[in-house]
Amino acid sequence: MGEGKIDGDVECTYIKIYGEGQLNGDLKTEGTVNIKGQTRIKGNLEADKIKLQGELDIGGEVLVDEAVLTGNISTNGDCNAEIFKLEGGFKINGLLNADILKINLYWPCEAHEIGGSKITIKRDGKLSFLGLKNMIMPGEKNILKADIIEGDDVY
DSSP: OEEEEEESOEEESOEEEEEEEEEESOEEESSEEEEEEEEEESSOEEEEEEEEEEEEEESSOEEEEEEEEEEEEEESSOEEEEEEEEEEEEEEEEEEEEEEEEEEEEEEEEEEEEEEEEEEEEEOOTTOGGGHHHHHSOSSOSOEEEEEEEEEEEO
16 A cells, blocks of 8 residues: 555565556466556556556556456557456457447556457547536547457457
């Protein structure tokens, strides 16, 4: 809780970061990565589950069974998950691949390629009350940019 920095790789059962965290290596956990705040991982992330409320920046690739994200995630590599649920925004400099992919766009989202069995992408309407979202966040809002989207069921 608060602010922390770890130099090197981390292998653990689970990890909780509440506040600001920096990991200067890979993160591998058998359980859940629970983040409330802002975290930077310079290497790869491998976990059973990610729960995010905030911002996560990953220098490498992501491999998880389930990702439940509220906020922003960015990665310089591919992002692979069985289930990927996001309310917010993302920038994936590679492939975003999930069997089940559910995205509610709050902010701009960008990926080179998106793939999955069932892909659902919606514009968020929660913050649009009386144009409040336009006053708070001018410019490009809930848009998705991708070179390729490939799936069995795409909405």
